[in-house]
Amino acid sequence: MATRIRCRDCRKKISIDNAFAGGVCRCPYCAALVLVPNKVTNADNGARPESPTGRPDAPASPPAGSTDPADETAIAAAHGQTEIPTAKPVKLQGIISIILSVLIVGMIIAFSILVGLHVVKDIPTSKKSPESPPITADYGVTAFTINSDHPAVAGDMKVATPVVYCIDVSDNMHQVIEYAGEIAKASLKSLDGAKFTVILLGEETDQALSDQLIEADQAAQAKVREFLTAEVFGAADLARGLRAALAAKPATIVLMARSTGMDTQELQTVAEKISTQGTCLLTIALDASADAQKELADLARSTGGESRTFTAAELDDMWTSHAAGEFHTDK
Numbered sequence: 001m002a003t004r005i006r007c008r009d010c011r012k013k014i015s016i017d018n019a020f021a022g023g024v025c026r027c028p029y030c031a032a033l034v035l036v037p038n039k040v041t042n043a044d045n046g047a048r049p050e051s052p053t054g055r056p057d058a059p060a061s062p063p064a065g066s067t068d069p070a071d072e073t074a075i076a077a078a079h080g081q082t083e084i085p086t087a088k089p090v091k092l093q094g095i096i097s098i099i100l101s102v103l104i105v106g107m108i109i110a111f112s113i114l115v116g117l118h119v120v121k122d123i124p125t126s127k128k129s130p131e132s133p134p135i136t137a138d139y140g141v142t143a144f145t146i147n148s149d150h151p152a153v154a155g156d157m158k159v160a161t162p163v164v165y166c167i168d169v170s171d172n173m174h175q176v177i178e179y180a181g182e183i184a185k186a187s188l189k190s191l192d193g194a195k196f197t198v199i200l201l202g203e204e205t206d207q208a209l210s211d212q213l214i215e216a217d218q219a220a221q222a223k224v225r226e227f228l229t230a231e232v233f234g235a236a237d238l239a240r241g242l243r244a245a246l247a248a249k250p251a252t253i254v255l256m257a258r259s260t261g262m263d264t265q266e267l268q269t270v271a272e273k274i275s276t277q278g279t280c281l282l283t284i285a286l287d288a289s290a291d292a293q294k295e296l297a298d299l300a301r302s303t304g305g306e307s308r309t310f311t312a313a314e315l316d317d318m319w320t321s322h323a324a325g326e327f328h329t330d331k
Helices: 069-078 091-122 177-188 218-227 238-246 264-276 290-301 312-320
Strands: 002-006 013-017 024-026 033-035 163-168 195-201 206-208 252-257 280-286 307-310
Touching (some): 163 238, 177 218, 177 252, 177 280, 195 238, 206 238, 238 252, 238 264, 252 290, 264 290
Parallel strands (some): 252 280
Antiparallel strands (some): 002 013
16 A cells, blocks of 8 residues: 655655655655655555554654765665665646646636627727718717807817818828818808818818808808818828918818928918918817827917817717717707
């Protein structure tokens, strides 16, 4: 019958024949010499056999890991043994370790799958088409709100008419360009017949809706919808576009852009020209960096105007909050 003990060095369970009770054995895992207790619990039937007669009492702690054969022979002789036997590994602990490892790995994989499903579920759509937004809870006054009380843009920024809408349609606006068009269309519906025009700001040239200001009636709104499908790429020249807008002598210019693309001196020159003519500039920063937001806001304030900032994510959420982007304010 065998006795199960634990190696005092590597702490693994090993098995040694009961005949070596009170003696020493070698650990099969780390080769340390391990004292076999004089009285131990039998792992097979729970009995506690006495050590064989004639065995000397074991010392408190045998030397461990000796590599000198003479020393090991002396240790064996001191314990009434002719040699030091090597104990057997207890296989059950290996099996249990494998089972526990498999269970732990399985739990980690299951948890990762659950977390992954939750994250995927919560990821918003990166680009929602303004053509068919889903109906969700009311977001309140948004960039697309149609103000029924007075001409306005981006929901609540008052617009003095006539007005020119300048929209940057360069490459860096690709993620929010459709939203810029929707903001303009919502603002047009608040003009109540007042005059306006739209200029798309491109790299080498700008495109104007018309050569002169036109009335914001249903026919004009339909024309704008078609006009806003035009594509102009490159890096827009905002200074040139604003000068073209000033030529129409509007009371207000609404500039929608992601950045100004102008240095400090050019910004100052443009602001002076707008202010000298008595025009108010409103700026709407779309998905702009912090520096670009400040430039656009400072440019608007220098002409007595206001500025609004919307991130791409905010525009996504605002558009989704309306069934068709046709909600009016409660004023």
